[in-house]
Amino acid sequence: MKIPFVKMHGLGNDFIIFDNIKNPIIHDSKFINKISNRRIGIGCDQVLIIENTITPENFQIKMYNSDGSETGACGNGTRCVADYLMKKNDLKSLTIKSVSNDLYCSKTNNLVTVNMGVPKFSWNEIPLSKKQDTQSVKLDEFEAFCLSMGNPHAVIFINNLEELENLNINSIGPRLEKHSIFPEFANIEFVSVLEDKSLRMRVWERGVGMTSACGSGACATLVAASSLNKSYKENKVALDGGDLFIKWLDNGSVTLSGDTEKVFEGFIGE
DSSP: OEEEEEEEEETTEEEEEEESOOOGGGGOHHHHHHHHOTTTSOOOSEEEEEEEEEETTEEEEEEEETTSOBOSOOHHHHHHHHHHHHHHHTOSEEEEEOSSOEEEEEEETTEEEEEOOOOBOSTTTTTOSSOOOTTSEEETTEEEEEEESSSEEEEEEOSSHHHHHHOOHHHHHHHHHTOTTOTTOOEEEEEEEOTTSOEEEEEEETTTEEESOOHHHHHHHHHHHHHTTSSOSEEEEEETTEEEEEEEOTTSOEEEEEOOEEEEEEEEEO
């Protein structure tokens, strides 16, 4: 059986999208892991499955990391699937229901925006394994600001840009992702504040690895930087794949805006 899919990306953060396909194989972790593989599959950071159309402007999706684990939030993936659905259904806005949040999405010109909801700061909501000051969590040789954007994040501020660019994230990332303080593991963001107060971020994603962009990570970075008076509540976050634009609104929620692009569509066998 041939299963149709769409491949999209946001700043190089790439996704396989399945549209309302009633086939249990696409939720199988081994299948997801195989098609996510860049050598023997299609290749992606995450797999997004549009499960149901609840109303003409409300859609339910499941999100999986490339290792087959389910995730509660994926900012760039949400923006990609929202762009796909808005074009398909001739919509200017819609709501995507994930396992963690109801995510309102809209499009202005070429920028797709998603409201990622309100960040959570309590140790048990992130979650961490024990109660502590979540703004100053010791992670081996680093100190992190930890929070949840629907998934757990640890934001680590690096002294200067040169040090950030020279970090061996492929070595450090997996060690910190699975640190004992994170019972559900965590996304790890490494950040430097630039001269114009914009933010440069590199990221190790939970269940994926090093990626060129991470939408929920960019949101977590802006929230952490703003909370520590290192940044404004509206700012640009520069990633390996390009720029994302984050706003921490007065109502407490955080919006994420950026470009999306369809790469190709096709079919894959079970």
